[in-house]
Amino acid sequence: MTDAEIRKILLNSKVIALVGASANPARPSYGVMQFLLARGNQVIPVNPGLAGQTLQGQMVYASLADIPKDAAVDMVDVFRNSDVVLPLVQQALADLPQLRVIWLQLGVESAAGAALAAEHGVTWVQNRCPKIEYARLGL
Numbered sequence: 001m002t003d004a005e006i007r008k009i010l011l012n013s014k015v016i017a018l019v020g021a022s023a024n025p026a027r028p029s030y031g032v033m034q035f036l037l038a039r040g041n042q043v044i045p046v047n048p049g050l051a052g053q054t055l056q057g058q059m060v061y062a063s064l065a066d067i068p069k070d071a072a073v074d075m076v077d078v079f080r081n082s083d084v085v086l087p088l089v090q091q092a093l094a095d096l097p098q099l100r101v102i103w104l105q106l107g108v109e110s111a112a113g114a115a116l117a118a119e120h121g122v123t124w125v126q127n128r129c130p131k132i133e134y135a136r137l138g139l
Helices: 003-012 028-038 082-095 111-119 130-136
Strands: 015-019 042-046 075-078 101-104 123-125
Touching: 003 123, 003 130, 015 028, 028 042, 028 130, 075 082, 082 101, 082 111, 101 111, 111 123
Parallel strands: 015 042, 015 075, 075 101, 101 123
Antiparallel strands: none
16 A cells, blocks of 8 residues: 555545553553544444443444444544454444544554455555554655
């Protein structure tokens, strides 16, 4: 993926479902969520253990399927192990009609997930962090 493609994704993604959101400020997902909110994004945290609570002022949902359909999620950012990515991709494709990007955090990869996303015309980014990419690209 080119820098221009990453730049376009970051500048055009406005509603981000963050799967694996944590309430622990020491966790990377907490810092990335905080950063994305500060950038003006709407971030929808997804974590079954925190569902129904608020995290950084945002309602937490148990799964992607539980996010209201009118939320217009255009990007899913995944902080989960690689072995659960394929079911997450399947759920995202089934339940998020405006989805344009699936972004897997550092160390997270899935060839099967990438192939499925490509079949549905969804842009795939893996093994990268949006917070790092914002800084690297000077956005």
